[in-house]
Amino acid sequence: xxxxxxCARRASPRPRSTxxxxxxxxxxxxxxxxxxxxxxNAITIVDHAGKLLNFSRxxxxxxxxxxxxxxxxxxxxxxxxxxxxxxxxxxRGDGAWTIYVARKVSASDGTFLGLVLGAxxxxxxxxxxxxxxxxxxxxxxVFRDDGMLLVRHPHRAATIGKVLPTAAxxxxxxxxRAGGVLRNVSPIDGHERLVATKALARYPLILSVSRxxxxxxxxxxxxxxxxxASAALLVSCIAALSALFLRQARALRRAAxxxxxxxxxxxxxxxCERFGFALDNMIQGLCLFDADRRLVVMNQRFAELYAVxxxxxxxxxxxxxxxxxxxxxxxxxxxxxxxxxPRRVRTPLR
Numbered sequence: 001x002x003x004x005x006x007c008a009r010r011a012s013p014r015p016r017s018t019x020x021x022x023x024x025x026x027x028x029x030x031x032x033x034x035x036x037x038x039x040x041n042a043i044t045i046v047d048h049a050g051k052l053l054n055f056s057r058x059x060x061x062x063x064x065x066x067x068x069x070x071x072x073x074x075x076x077x078x079x080x081x082x083x084x085x086x087x088x089x090x091x092r093g094d095g096a097w098t099i100y101v102a103r104k105v106s107a108s109d110g111t112f113l114g115l116v117l118g119a120x121x122x123x124x125x126x127x128x129x130x131x132x133x134x135x136x137x138x139x140x141x142v143f144r145d146d147g148m149l150l151v152r153h154p155h156r157a158a159t160i161g162k163v164l165p166t167a168a169x170x171x172x173x174x175x176x177r178a179g180g181v182l183r184n185v186s187p188i189d190g191h192e193r194l195v196a197t198k199a200l201a202r203y204p205l206i207l208s209v210s211r212x213x214x215x216x217x218x219x220x221x222x223x224x225x226x227x228x229a230s231a232a233l234l235v236s237c238i239a240a241l242s243a244l245f246l247r248q249a250r251a252l253r254r255a256a257x258x259x260x261x262x263x264x265x266x267x268x269x270x271x272c273e274r275f276g277f278a279l280d281n282m283i284q285g286l287c288l289f290d291a292d293r294r295l296v297v298m299n300q301r302f303a304e305l306y307a308v309x310x311x312x313x314x315x316x317x318x319x320x321x322x323x324x325x326x327x328x329x330x331x332x333x334x335x336x337x338x339x340x341x342p343r344r345v346r347t348p349l350r
Contacts, residue, residue, distance in 0.1 A: 030056035039124035041091070041098060044117040046072065053114070066117075071102040075115055083203055085144055088122060088161040097122040097160055099150055101203070122151045122160070129153035137215045139186075139193070143169040145177075145204040152188070159188050168195035169208040179206070183213065293319040 026045070034040045034056055045054040050067025066072055071084040086100040099120050105113045129140035130153050142151040147170030148163045164170060168184040172195070179198040186193050195210040285302030289295055295317040303313050306326045311317070 026054045028059075030054065039120055041096075041119040041121050044119070045114065046117055047114040048076075048112050069100075071100055071117070072115065075102055075104045076112055079110060079112075085150070085204055087148065088150055091119075091121070125151045126153050126155055135211065135215065137212050139189075139208075139210045141169065141208040141210075143167065143173075143197075143206040143208060145173060145199070145206060146170075147173070149188075150205070156188055164188070167208075168193070168210065169197050169206045172197045173199070173206060186210070287322070289319050295319070295322065 030043045030045075034043055041057075043056040044052055046066060047053050050065045050069075050072050052061050052064050052066070055061040067076075069086070071086045074084045075081055082104050084102045086102070088097050088099050090096065091098045099122060101118045101120055102115045103118075104115050107113055125142065129151070133140055133153060140151075140153045141149060143149055143164075146163060147165050147167060148161065149159050149167070150161075152159065164187050166184075166187045168182045168186070171184065172180045172182050177199055179196070181194065181196045183192065183194055185191070192213045193210040194213055194216045195208060197206050197208045199206050280300040282299055282301055285299065285305045287295060287298040287302050295312070295315055297315065298308065298313050302308065306329050308322065308325060312322050312325060
């Protein structure tokens with residue numbers, strides 16, 4: 001506010017009428033200046049002793065001294081501090097929450113000359129944040145650098161003006177004055193939130209924007225679900241194709257084995273038929289026994305020579321049973337003959 005600062009710096013002993021005229025023009029200039037600033041309720045110029053020099057709200061100004069206010073004390077006592085934001089208070093006229101932003105006015109040698117004070121209505125910022133809030137669950141807040149909550153959307157009247165040392169804005173400021181990001185449980189609504197803050201360059205204020213963790217991670221979780229479902233579907237397709245391939249491979253192996261077995265059986269049957277044909281056309285009778293003295297094969301000639309019963313012609317018949325039949329047919333009462341080989345019996349023709 002260069003014009004207001006210049007007015008304060010030029011405050012020097014002048015004729016009373018001249019000072020009143022200049023003060024009136026300054027008051028008019030201040031009202032014109034705040035007409036373009038909807039967030040500013042009033043501008044006040046204060047001298048080094050705390051007395052009001054000019055006021056944008058009305059003229060002539062009342063005889064008021066604000067030397068006991070926190071912003072005046074802070075700027076008057078600290079040479080290195082150029083700005084100060086006061087605690088939110090309710091406007092006595094309409095009850096609106098208001099903060100006072102004070103800027104020090106100093107001489108060239110650093111002497112404290114006074115300050116320019118602006119009354120800012122917090123309702124303006126709450127309405128602004130309501131319009132620009134990205135989502136319904138988002139919270140936009142302004143904190144003082146000591147953790148005092150000044151503005152919040154959605155509005156919580158009970159928390160305005162309170163210092164919240166466990167708020168994310170205060171925790172981030174303690175770690176990095178410029179700002180940062182933190183996951184923290186809000187001391188105001190109790191929700192776990194992802195909070196991003198940014199400190200203002202020329203004022204001791206911190207802008208904070210937050211969303212609940214659940215709402216912030218919802219898109220990621222949806223995407224993870226889609227990716228997971230796609231991966232599961234892909235794995236299922238691969239498993240189904242693998243199972244189909246294995247089934248076809250087993251079917252091919254079974255078909256090949258069956259074909260090989262059928263070919264082997266066919267070849268064996270052909271060999272057996274040839275062998276049987278050869279045996280049946282021999283002029284000698286022949287029968288073969290295994291190591292357990294059981295019949296393996298008997299040709300037709302042997303069966304005809306000794307009139308072997310049909311049940312003794314089958315493979316597995318005992319050699320002793322067949323021997324008794326043969327000897328009985330030769331007219332011998334006692335079994336005096338000896339079969340030296342369990343595998344072959346040769347019978348001479350008569």
